Amino acid sequence: MPVLDGKVALVTGAASGIGRACALRLAKEGAKVAVADRDAAGLEKTRAAIVHGAGDALAIAVDVSSSRSVDEMVDRTVTAYGHLDILVHCAAILRVAPVIEMTDEQWREVLAVNLDGTFYVSRAAAREMAKRHSGKIILMTSDRGIYGHPTRSSYATSKGGIIAFLKSLAREVGPLGITVNGLNPGQTDTPMMRSSTSQERIDARAQSDPLGRIGTVDDAAEMVIFLSTAGGEIMTGQVVTVRMVG
Numbered sequence: 001m002p003v004l005d006g007k008v009a010l011v012t013g014a015a016s017g018i019g020r021a022c023a024l025r026l027a028k029e030g031a032k033v034a035v036a037d038r039d040a041a042g043l044e045k046t047r048a049a050i051v052h053g054a055g056d057a058l059a060i061a062v063d064v065s066s067s068r069s070v071d072e073m074v075d076r077t078v079t080a081y082g083h084l085d086i087l088v089h090c091a092a093i094l095r096v097a098p099v100i101e102m103t104d105e106q107w108r109e110v111l112a113v114n115l116d117g118t119f120y121v122s123r124a125a126a127r128e129m130a131k132r133h134s135g136k137i138i139l140m141t142s143d144r145g146i147y148g149h150p151t152r153s154s155y156a157t158s159k160g161g162i163i164a165f166l167k168s169l170a171r172e173v174g175p176l177g178i179t180v181n182g183l184n185p186g187q188t189d190t191p192m193m194r195s196s197t198s199q200e201r202i203d204a205r206a207q208s209d210p211l212g213r214i215g216t217v218d219d220a221a222e223m224v225i226f227l228s229t230a231g232g233e234i235m236t237g238q239v240v241t242v243r244m245v246g
Contacts, residue, residue, distance in 0.1 A: 012073075019091065022224045034081070185215050
């Protein structure tokens, strides 16, 4: 029997990259999956891929920077499937600019999507999970939130904030039967990474990695399954780092 048979998962940022890989893997393991993103075309491709594999999926358009949109997303998930067991929150954006050139709007956009969005999505999910005294919240973090990165200060700040948030949230909702963990996939081959990193830099990171390669979206999805099952039963308030920082 699939390890997540009978479970309901919600995955944000599911139109591409790590979010899409996580949604597909959760469905393969038997979960009913609500996939959410603001990219309608990409979202439909993810839903169709799950259905094609005999899975059960619901596509929901969402703007995670809007608390109303997020609440509607969770309400639709629960209306369709009855409850919510697993949240995998991957939705995020990246804007590259030196601090001295960054506008107020660029800064606020990243924080609104990445940090405010994490708060809205986690809050809405935790409210539903608390009703059943059970649930697993998995938030996507980044080594940029620990070590920083030039020209990516807004992204690094948002990810550092997520790490502090998940550790605080874990303390709050643990007594409600909910675990909260972060996944730091490290340098991973995604559309976001390709759009902001040169091939030369990608090759250099691969050469410096002990395994001789950068991470894949499937690597991240494998860890999400761990955090959705055994890992999520015994761990909370932790950030799991998949790749070494080079």
